[in-house]
Amino acid sequence: MNWNSIRTKLIVFMLLATIVPxxxxxxxxxxxxxxSMKDRALEDTQNxxxxxxxxxxxxxxxxxxxxLNVYSDAELYRQLQTGLADFQTDSRVFAALSYMKSAVPDxxxxxxYASLGQRATIVTNVAGAKRANDTAAFPDLDTYVGTGESTSLQPTHMSHTYGFASLQPQQPSERVFTLHRRIERVPSNEKLGYVSIDVKLALLTDIVSQxxxxxxxxxxxxxxxxxxxxxDDEQLLGKPLKKAWYNGAWAQEDASGGHFEQNGALFVYERVQSKAAHWTLVKRIPTSYLIREANNAAAINLLLLALSLAVIVTATVIVSLRITAPVKQLVRYMNQVEAGNLNVPIQPTGNDEIGLVVVRFRSMMDTINNLILREYKLELANKTNQLRALQAQINPHFLNNTIQIIGTLALELGVPRIYALLSALARMMRYSMDNEASMITLRDELAHLKAYVELQKERYENRFTFHVDVDEELLDAEMPKMILQPVxxxxFKHGMDKAADNGELALKAALREGGLLEITVENNGSMISPERLAALQKELVSVRYADKTQDYEGQAAGGSSREAEGPIEGVYSSLQLAQAGAEPKIGLLNVLARLRMVYGDDARLNIQNRESGGVRIMLVLGMAALKGGKTDEGVDRR
Known part of the structure; x- marks a missing residue:
């Protein structure tokens, strides 16, 4: 689709004018x-x-x-105070406990448990009443009501026998929550015993299931x-609630209720207003469930939109074709003229403005055909001769093909090493002759570098080793071409000991914070003298600050500042500084200057001696090194 076409613009405009509203x-x-549905559901849920x-x-x-019946039943309370026990008191205890059991369903x-006399009594649904003398209180009682509040509600758990082993298996274990109350001698705080009422979870389930x-x-x-x-999840019963939303709902301890949204759900909570327990009811409603009717309506609207879109597109295309067909015909006439057919038959397309343009175009072509000069034809012939002369020049690809022929001959003659070296040289030539791409990937740059090192290995008879350590995800990072070879x-020019056979050369790449690509090259060759290293570092800093308002020496010595340069002038100053140096500085200075042209202030080049011998050179490429990356200014510098 041609976005510059009037037809395309007309279609797009008409579609936008109808679809966007x-x-x-x-x-x-x-x-x-x-x-509205969320608000209505929230109000209904809160009620x-x-x-x-x-x-x-x-x-x-x-x-x-x-x-509290243990206090209101005078006979039972007197028995707990005195600790006396006989048949009548046992019957009274059984009657009081039976009343408690029947007071609440389920x-x-x-x-x-009576502390005086250490007597325990339990009344169950199946086994009736059980008694035990000279026994200790159930251990959980001290945990819940041993000190502090006299009443506590134990969360849901499996019912136990309170030490009455004979209850099993007549009384099966069930899920219950338990009210524990410490019985005290009024008005003192002397502990007379405990009473515990196990209530089946089914009672609570019947209420909350609605x-x-x-x-x-x-x-x-x-x-x-x-x-x-x-x-609903039985594995959660009686355990701490470990949900991400739990703490958020209880940020205000005094709130009687509230709501919040988190993780695609609406949470509504209400606190139980009871002195016996401080419970909270929490209801989780998925947002998708709340707005299901809105989603259904949206689906219907989308279907209607699709049908409307089909009608709109059809009508738009038909109208656009009828309006732009004469323009298309005029473009075809022009294309034929451009192809050299100056005698194309031009037919009028109508009486409107476009038809008038076609008539004027036909008149213009008649005039042009009458004004073609002989000098123009001679100039055209001259250009043709120049083109043929250029085509007669030696094509660099001829050299590359010749190298391939020689390599194939070497392979046929049983000399594979020569073929490998010629292949490496051919790869370098193809890489160098590709002038269309100024930015390449780290993968391509490493392939070129390996071909170069392969030739150097042959030159120096494998007196050094070359290691590359680059993560796979960094191989697609983009960088300027021919950056690593000068490093x-x-x-080989200045650091390698030509007489030694244990040379080491290593290249590593890593991703730094901020999306910066760091490439480090290390060797175990000769170290740079301190004076020469200081001078080289000074030149590198000068390249780095070439487009700043003060040069490096001005910053270091507090000297006078020079006039501010624009970004283009600053880049050219970097190149001039780089080209003014002498070996080995010129290669590194040119590398830094090229990096600054691409990445600006993000580019770095540092050089230092290694403590174990040799030199370390570190390159830092800006954020644009990553594919699709942008600089901190939001400008894509590729």
Whole structure:
């Protein structure tokens, strides 16, 4: 599709003029409908949870009042104060515990422990009453009501026998939550015993199951210590609730209820207003479930949009074709003229403005045909002769093909080493002759570098080793062409000990913070003298600050500043400084100057001696080295 075409522009404009308002209306409608549904669902859920917490509060208050029967029953309370036990007191204890058991539905069992006399009594659904003398209180009692508050609710757990082993297997274990109350001698705080009422979880389940949709929603009942009293997942019962959203819901301890959104869901919570327990009802509603009706409406709207789009596109194309067909015909006439057919038959296309243009074009072509001069034909012939002369020049590809022929002959004559060297040379030539791409990948640069090192190995009879350590994901990083060879070449020119046979040359690449690509080249050759190293580092800094308002010496010595240069002049100053140096500096200075032209201030080139001998050269390429990367100024410098 030609984006410069009037037809294309007309089609795009008409489509945008119709589609954008429709899509905008759909988006606004969807957003408004979704918000309305969320608000309505939130209000309904808050009312439902409020009623649910009222029902739970009523059950817990009734359970607490039932446990207070140990104080209201005078005979039972006197027995706990005196510790006396006989048949009549045992019957009274059984009657009191039976009343507690029947006061609240779904009570599993009631346990009473008298500290005086160390007597324990339990009333169950199946085994009736069981008694034990000279026995210790159940250990969990001290954990929940041993000190502090006299009443505590133990979160959901599997019921136990309170030390009455004979209850099994007549009394099967069930999931229960338990109210523990410490019995005290009034008005003192002397402990007379404990009473514990186990309530089946089914009682709580019957209440909260009416508060949510099990298929789509989740509901949790959590105590003030973060333990789960109720949840659909039985593995969570009685354990701390470890959810990412839990702490956020209880940021305000005094709040009676509230809501928040997190992880694609709406959370609504309501606190149970009971003195017996500090529970919280939490309902999780997936956002997708809340706005399901809006999603259905959006799907219908999308279907209608697709049908409307088909009609709009068809009508737009037909109208555009009828309007632009004469323009297309005129373009075809022009293409034929451009191809050299100056006698193309031009037919009028109508009486409108475009038809008038076609008539004027036909008149113009008649005039041009009459004004073609002989000198123009002679100039054309002259250009043709020049082109033939250029084609007669030696093509560099001829040399590359000749090298390939010689390499093939070497292979046929059984000299594979010569073929390998010629192949390496041919790869270098192809790499050098490719003048179209100024930016290449690190993979291509390393391939060229390996071919160069292969030739140097033959030259120096394998007196050195070459190691490359580059992560696979960095091989597609982009960089300027012919950057690494001058760095490696310095080793062979100035650092390599020609008499030694243990030379080492290593190249590493790593990704630094900020998306900068760092390339390090190390060798074990000769070290650079301190004076020469200082001079070289000074030249490198001068290249780096060539486009700043002060040169390097001015910054170092506090000297006078020179006039500010623009970015283009600064780059040329960098190249002039680089070209003014002498070997081995010129190669490194040129490398730094080219890097600065591409990456600006992000480019770095550092050189230093290694403690173990040899030289380390480190290049830092800017953020544009990564494909698709941008500089910190947001400009793509590739």
């Amino acid at each position: 429709i899509v905008t209306t759909m988006v606004v409608t969807y957003s408004y409908t979704s918000k 439902l949870l409020y009623q649910g917490q009222r029902n739970v509060t009523a059950v817990l208050d009734e359970l607490s009042r039932a446990s 009570v599993h069992q009631v346990y009473l 508060l949510y949709d099990r298929k789509e929603e989740d509901l949790y009942v959590v105590d003030n210590n973060g333990f789960v009293v109720f949840a 490696i070449e310095n080793y």
